[in-house]
Every structure is written in C-alpha cells, then in structure tokens.
Amino acid sequence: MEVEMKKNVYPNLFRPLKLDGLKLKNRITMAPLYLGYAALGGKTSPLLLKHYERMAQSGAALIVVENASIAPGGSASPRTIRCDHDRYLGGLEGLAAVIRKGGALAALQINHAGRFAHVAEPVAPSAVPVFDRTPRALVKKEMMTIQRQYAKAALRVKKAGFDLVELHGGTGYLLAQFVSPRTNKRQDAYGGAIENRLRFPLEVVRRVKDLVGDFPVGYRFLAEEWLPDGLHVEEAVVLARALEEAGVAYISVMGGTYESFFLPEIIKKSRHPGYMVSLASAVKKSVNIPAITAGRISTPARAESILKEKKADLIGLARMLWVDPEWPSKPRQGLDRAILKCSPKCDACLQLVMQGKPAFCPRWKKEKRREYRELYQ
Numbered sequence: 580m581e582v583e584m585k586k587n588v589y590p591n592l593f594r595p596l597k598l599d600g601l602k603l604k605n606r607i608t609m610a611p612l613y614l615g616y617a618a619l620g621g622k623t624s625p626l627l628l629k630h631y632e633r634m635a636q637s638g639a640a641l642i643v644v645e646n647a648s649i650a651p652g653g654s655a656s657p658r659t660i661r662c663d664h665d666r667y668l669g670g671l672e673g674l675a676a677v678i679r680k681g682g683a684l685a686a687l688q689i690n691h692a693g694r695f696a697h698v699a700e701p702v703a704p705s706a707v708p709v710f711d712r713t714p715r716a717l718v719k720k721e722m723m724t725i726q727r728q729y730a731k732a733a734l735r736v737k738k739a740g741f742d743l744v745e746l747h748g749g750t751g752y753l754l755a756q757f758v759s760p761r762t763n764k765r766q767d768a769y770g771g772a773i774e775n776r777l778r779f780p781l782e783v784v785r786r787v788k789d790l791v792g793d794f795p796v797g798y799r800f801l802a803e804e805w806l807p808d809g810l811h812v813e814e815a816v817v818l819a820r821a822l823e824e825a826g827v828a829y830i831s832v833m834g835g836t837y838e839s840f841f842l843p844e845i846i847k848k849s850r851h852p853g854y855m856v857s858l859a860s861a862v863k864k865s866v867n868i869p870a871i872t873a874g875r876i877s878t879p880a881r882a883e884s885i886l887k888e889k890k891a892d893l894i895g896l897a898r899m900l901w902v903d904p905e906w907p908s909k910p911r912q913g914l915d916r917a918i919l920k921c922s923p924k925c926d927a928c929l930q931l932v933m934q935g936k937p938a939f940c941p942r943w944k945k946e947k948r949r950e951y952r953e954l955y956q
C-alpha cells in the first residue's frame with residue numbers, strides 16, 4: 580500500500596511514453612557515458628557488461644550505451660566500443676542482451692570523432708586547428724564513404740538486437756563539426772549558411788534510415804557550443820526541425836564541446852543542477868518529437884518538475900545514474916534523500932577517462948570500487 584502511494588509522488592516521471600513504436604516504461608533514460616571499460620581495441624569486456632547490466636537493472640526505461648565508432652579512423656580512444664566491422668557483432672549482441680535482460684530498452688550511440696579521433700591523421704570538415712593538431716579537410720568522396728559507414732554501423736546495431744540506434748551529434752564530434760560555423764569553413768555545398776552546414780548530418784540520417792528501415796533512430800544534439808564563434812541555439816533549432824522532418828525518433832539535447840567544457844565559466848555553469856534544461860526546452864519548443872534533457876538532474880523531484888513544466892519529455896541521467904543506480908527505485912520507496920549524489924566540484928570521471936584510465940567513482944563504497952577494479956582488463 581505504501582509503495583503504491585509513493586508511486587504517485589512523481590506521476591510525470593513514472594508515466595510511460597510511446598516512442599516510434601517502442602514503449603518506454605517511464606521517463607528515465609541513461610544518457611551515454613564513456614567510462615573506459617571496453618577492452619583495448621574496442622571489444623566488449625566483462626566489466627563493460629557488468630556495468631550495463633547494473634544500469635539496466637536500475638529501473639530506467641532506456642539505456643543509451645556510450646559512443647561506439649563507425650570507422651577505424653573515427654574512434655575516440657583505444658577503448659571506444661567498435662561497431663565498424665561484423666567481427667564486433669557477437670560482442671554487441673551480448674551487450675544488447677544484458678541490457679534487455681535487465682529490463683530496459685537498449686540503444687547504442689554511434690559516432691565518428693572527426694578532429695578528436697584518436698588517430699595519427701584526423702579528418703574534419705575543414706583544417707581548423709584544435710589543441711596541438713590540425714585535421715585534414717575531408718574531400719567529397721571520403722564524406723560519402725563515412726555516410727555509408729554510418730549506415731552499415733547502424734544496421735549492425737539493429738542486427739545485434741538493440742531497440743534503437745542513436746547518432747552522436749554532440750560533444751563537438753564529426754556531425755557537430757559540420758554544423759558549427761567555427762569548425763566548418765567549407766566553400767562547397769556543405770559549408771556557409773546553416774542550411775548547407777546541416778547537409779552532411781541530414782544525409783547521414785537519410786542513409787541510415789534507408790538501410791535500417793523500420794528501426795528507430797535517435798539523435799544526440801549539440802544545441803549550443805558555448806563559444807562566441809561557435810554554434811548557438813538559434814541556428815541549432817533549424818537542424819532540430821530538419822531532423823524531425825527526416826524522421827528522427829527523438830532529440831537528446833546537450834551543450835558544449837571539448838573546446839568549451841574546461842573554460843572556467845562553463846565549469847561553473849555545469850555545477851548547477853539541470854544546467855542544460857534551458858537548451859532542451861528551446862529545442863522542444865521548435866519540434867514535436869520527444870526531447871531528452873540531461874545535466875546534473877540529481878533528484879527525482881527536479882526531474883518531475885522539468886517534465887511537469889514541459890521543458891523536456893524524457894530525463895537523461897549519465898553520472899547521476901552511474902553514481903547511484905538506485906536513483907530510479909529509491910523515490911518509489913520514499914528514499915529520495917538516500918540517493919547518492921555526484922559532487923558538483925568533482926570531475927574525476929572525466930579527468931580519468933581523458934587520461935586513458937578507467938573511471939571508478941570516489942563516492943562508491945570501497946567494496947564496489949574493488950569489484951570493478953578486479954573486473955577491469
């Protein structure tokens with residue numbers, strides 16, 4: 580009886596949603612979170628499977644697995660999951676299976692890292708230097724190859740038994756590099772006005788949809804680059820509308836790229852709960868497909884008010900779910916206050932993965948850290 584009463588505390592959060600033929604049992608999704616758990620070379624590993632099993636058992640409706648590379652030249656790190664060859668299919672099948680067995684729908688995010696790829700000669704829309712490297716500008720033929728690689732990778736996601744595929748258009752990776760006026764200086768039909776800059780990602784969406792057929796395709800979306808000469812939300816919504824027209828199932832909104840994440844004012848901003856909700860809300864107003872919002876949504880009460888105020892349709896939890904996989908179940912037992920919080924001043928997980936190390940949260944009990952360390956290969 581008591582549990583029943585608690586269920587009604589957050590009616591919007593625990594309300595199901597139909598999404599492109601799928602039924603989400605509630606509004607809680609796991610946002611993609613790369614933690615360096617895959618094996619070197621990008622195959623799945625025992626730790627990766629354990630981690631996603633826990634995430635799926637949390638009670639979240641949908642688990643979006645971290646970025647997986649669509650091409651060897653587009654991999655973001657040596658431990659990025661690979662989806663660029665049929666030899667990875669067996670491992671991906673195992674990954675989809677543990678998530679579905681855990682009670683959640685499974686999605687895999689696919690990506691080409693472009694100028695941030697972990698390769699000797701990264702490629703990008705234009706040769707715009709980044710940190711200490713300058714990528715080579717892609718020629719049209721290579722762009723068409725990459726589009727085919729996206730489509731083939733998406734088909735593998737479908738064949739492996741996932742429920743949907745997400746295209747990574749955030750974090751300043753290749754799709755976002757085409758949209759941003761800062762990184763796309765092309766003089767051809769793929770550069771210049773926003774209508775041209777969104778051509779490449781839209782062609783990718785169409786190619787993917789043509790090949791996967793009746794299979795939902797979501798889109799992680801860069802709404803705001805947080806750099807003066809970068810992409811801003813007014814232009815980004817033009818892409819959002821085009822994505823809706825192209826038949827994308829949802830838009831998962833985020834802000835920032837590797838070039839802005841570490842600016843002092845952005846570090847400060849991202850310590851605030853719900854720091855990307857206003858971006859999701861702006862995108863949601865311009866489209867009719869569901870919008871996901873993420874970013875320090877640390878309590879179910881905050882998630883409920885975001886949904887109630889119609890600022891987003893779905894809640895994305897990345898670190899928030901990883902630090903405490905009981906985030907979705909505690910409120911149903913009246914235990915909101917017992918949710919383990921990610922510390923706003925900590926960025927250990929990000930720092931560790933950027934140094935090529937696996938992330939284990941200092942907030943966990945030491946037994947859990949030990950268990951994860953022992954599984955790491």
Ligand SMILES: Cc1cc2nc3c(=O)[nH]c(=O)nc-3n(C[C@H](O)[C@H](O)[C@H](O)COP(=O)(O)O)c2cc1C
Pocket residue numbers: 610611612613614645646688747749750799833873874875876895896897898899900928929932
């Ligand atoms: C260590 C780390 C890895 C991440 N990996 C990905 C990723 O693979 N793909 C992606 O779209 N976003 C990634 N993100 C962004 C998260 O999905 C999310 O938008 C962000 O962390 C805010 O949500 P949170 O406060 O619940 O963590 C990552 C974030 C962190 C901190």
Ligand code: SF4
Pocket residue numbers: 898899901902920921922925926927928929939940941942
């Ligand atoms: S407490 Fe630190 S390591 Fe843990 S999730 Fe938060 S930022 Fe990451």
